[in-house]
Every structure is written in structure tokens, then in C-alpha cells.
Amino acid sequence: QVQLVESGGGSVQAGGSLRLSCQVSGSTYSSYCMGWFRLSSGVERDEVASIDSRGSTTYADSVKGRFTISRDNAKNTLYLQMNSLKPEDTAMYYCAADTSGGRGGYCYSIGYWGQGTQVTVSS
Numbered sequence: 001q002v003q004l005v006e007s008g009g010g011s012v013q014a015g016g017s018l019r020l021s022c023q024v025s026g027s028t029y030s031s032y033c034m035g036w037f038r039l040s041s042g043v044e045r046d047e048v049a050s051i052d053s054r055g056s057t058t059y060a061d062s063v064k065g066r067f068t069i070s071r072d073n074a075k076n077t078l079y080l081q082m083n084s085l086k087p088e089d090t091a092m093y094y095c096a097a098d099t100s101g102g103r104g105g106y107c108y109s110i111g112y113w114g115q116g117t118q119v120t121v122s123s
Contacts, residue, residue, distance in 0.1 A: 002026050002112040004095045009117030016085050016121070022078040022095030022114055030073040033102025035110065036080045038091035038119075045094060049080065052102035062088075085121045092116040 008020040020036065035050035049059045049069035057069055068081040078095055095114040098107035 002032075002097050002099065004097060004112055004114035006093065006095045006114045006117040009093060009119045011120040011122065012085055014086055014121055014123050017081070017083045018085065018119060020080040020082070020093055020095075020117060020119075022080075024076045024078065024095075024097060026076070028099075029076040031099070031101050033098040033100070033107035034069075034071060034078045035096045035098070035107045036069060036078075037094045037096055038089075039094070039116075040088075040091040048093070050102065050105055050107045051078070052105055052107065056103075056105035058105035082119070085119075087121050087123045090119060090121050092118050 003025040005023045031053050033052040036048040037045040038048050039045045048063055051057045051069045051071055066084045070079045094116045096110045097112040098109045100109050
């Protein structure tokens with residue numbers, strides 16, 4: 001069983017920055033593909049960014065150049081550095097894991113989710 005615990009959310013003004021963290025249980029974390037998703041007003045969670053087991057990354061067009069996903073395999077931790085935040089970035093952010101490893105920066109089989117951390121950006 002893989003457990004994911006997010007932290008780092010909060011309230012900031014537009015233009016500000018936040019760094020989200022996701023602590024992951026399990027001894028084979030380095031082999032996972034990891035992603036950040038967010039849910040605002042819709043029904044489905046939108047993918048924000050992902051990083052596969054080889055370190056390849058992908059980003060949603062809406063966050064390219066502003067957000068950076070990274071991982072520390074020694075600490076079993078996933079990060080999302082969010083800069084130049086906009087009100088439309090307001091959402092619940094979720095960490096997710098694909099234990100098959102992914103490819104080309106994409107996670108194809110998400111099997112585990114964290115509980116989410118709220119990010120609120122005011123104008």
C-alpha cells in the first residue's frame with residue numbers, strides 16, 4: 001500500500017509563490033511516476049505536472065514556465081514549486097502515484113492519491 005501526504009498549501013496574493021510537498025511511503029518510491037493534479041470547480045481533477053521514474057517531466061500549458069515539479073528519491077518526497085501564482089490557480093491540489101513508472105514524463109496508471117492541500121490565490 002502506498003500512502004501520500006501533501007503539505008504546503010495556503011493563501012497567497014497573485015504573483016506570490018508556494019511550494020507543495022508530498023511525502024510518499026514505500027521503499028520503491030524512485031520507481032514510481034508521480035504527478036500533481038488539481039480540482040477547482042469541475043468534477044474531474046486536471047493534471048498539472050508529472051515526473052516519471054527517469055526524471056522526465058510534463059506540464060499543463062497553463063502552468064508552463066511558472067511551476068516546477070521535482071522529486072527527492074532519498075527523502076521519498078515530491079515537490080511542486082509554484083511561482084507567479086494567479087487567481088485561476090486556486091484549487092485543491094493532489095499528489096498521485098503510478099507505481100508502474102510512467103514514460104516520457106507521463107503517468108499512465110495512477111493508482112494512489114493523497115488527501116489534497118488547498119491553494120487559494122487572491123487578486
